[in-house]
Amino acid sequence: MKFVDEAKIYVKAGDGGKGCVSFRREKYVPKGGPDGGDGGKGGDVVVVGKKDISTLADFKYRRHYKAENGRPGSNRNKKGRDGKDIFINLPLGTLIYDTRFDEPIYDLIKDGDTFIVAKGGKGGRGNARFVTPVHRAPLEYEEGEKGEEKVLFLNLKLISDIGIIGLPNAGKSTLISRLTNAKPKIGNYPFTTLTPTLGVLNEEDLNIVISDIPGIVEGASQGTGLGLTFLKHIERSHSLIILMDITSPTLYNDYLMLINELKAFNEDILNKKKTVVFNKIDLVDDETCKKWTQVFSEKDIYTLKVSALKGEGIEPLKRCLKDMARFN
Ligand SMILES: Nc1nc2c(ncn2[C@@H]2O[C@H](COP(=O)(O)OP(=O)(O)OP(=O)(O)O)[C@@H](O)[C@H]2O)c(=O)[nH]1
Ligand SMILES: [Mg+2]
Numbered sequence: 001m002k003f004v005d006e007a008k009i010y011v012k013a014g015d016g017g018k019g020c021v022s023f024r025r026e027k028y029v030p031k032g033g034p035d036g037g038d039g040g041k042g043g044d045v046v047v048v049g050k051k052d053i054s055t056l057a058d059f060k061y062r063r064h065y066k067a068e069n070g071r072p073g074s075n076r077n078k079k080g081r082d083g084k085d086i087f088i089n090l091p092l093g094t095l096i097y098d099t100r101f102d103e104p105i106y107d108l109i110k111d112g113d114t115f116i117v118a119k120g121g122k123g124g125r126g127n128a129r130f131v132t133p134v135h136r137a138p139l140e141y142e143e144g145e146k147g148e149e150k151v152l153f154l155n156l157k158l159i160s161d162i163g164i165i166g167l168p169n170a171g172k173s174t175l176i177s178r179l180t181n182a183k184p185k186i187g188n189y190p191f192t193t194l195t196p197t198l199g200v201l202n203e204e205d206l207n208i209v210i211s212d213i214p215g216i217v218e219g220a221s222q223g224t225g226l227g228l229t230f231l232k233h234i235e236r237s238h239s240l241i242i243l244m245d246i247t248s249p250t251l252y253n254d255y256l257m258l259i260n261e262l263k264a265f266n267e268d269i270l271n272k273k274k275t276v277v278f279n280k281i282d283l284v285d286d287e288t289c290k291k292w293t294q295v296f297s298e299k300d301i302y303t304l305k306v307s308a309l310k311g312e313g314i315e316p317l318k319r320c321l322k323d324m325a326r327f328n
Helices: 172-179 229-234 251-265 267-271 286-298 314-326
Strands: 006-012 045-050 064-066 086-091 094-098 106-108 114-118 149-156 162-166 197-203 206-212 239-245 273-279 303-305
Touching (some): 064 086, 086 094, 106 114, 303 314
Parallel strands (some): 239 273
Antiparallel strands (some): 094 106
């Protein structure tokens, strides 16, 4: 299914049912008392967080969500039936905005989380409720309250502990498939990954969620390549793996470029804990590895070395990720 991470939908809660005006008719009782029942409540529109949904793709096709209206009250003090609620299932990490306001009204984080995005209207009162000692035969009743209606903007920002970022072809997808249960597409060409992927690394008592996003190229902040829109999916990660292809002759400049693009997107991202990892060490000699380690350490950047393909260095990396997760 196509990955979609934004959508706009219209939601309308049910209107309350109208109150009833009625009088009891009983044999031998010339004038029965009022017995008009209240209207039922309108159904709510409720959003539900679902861990098995990963995209907002459904909302490209269906944009209107209406809950049922409450039924009118009837005679013999019978209350109208309440309208049924309607449930909209959303992926975890969906921020929900009422388009009239800037701040989100809710952030769906946990599986099974629910939130009422539009409240159903209250049912109107029937005439039986207007009786007073001096007002025995009221004709008053209330209309039901209108249900809320809103236009919602849904903005999915995936929730992961650790995000993997790097240039295209650095081996990000190979690494996530080595560390977790994720099985993303891997290819020897740039932009193999077109949509973010989540995977879970189970280590002792920890479940560390890792995300793999499309590669970032120079000028991404200006829209080159796939741009930077996918970076929003690592905004919530507490730490980052910056994965570098050690076969690049311009490794340190690649790193600076990446940092610049991140900065252009959102400076806060640079405040996250970062681990720089050199990948593809199986393709270079020890000299090259030492040289780059030195270049980075002179800038106070500590680096780990792995071969995501061959599995070398993966255990130390896992230990490091575990510590990052534990002390975040
Ligand atoms: N020799 C070697 N090749 C690797 C290693 N890691 C990844 N590769 C290869 O590098 C190529 C790119 O790997 P991917 O995992 O698709 O890279 P990516 O960073 O996800 O690329 P994009 O999704 O396009 O940004 C593939 O041909 C991998 O087999 C490694 O440690 N050693
Ligand atoms: Mg990839």
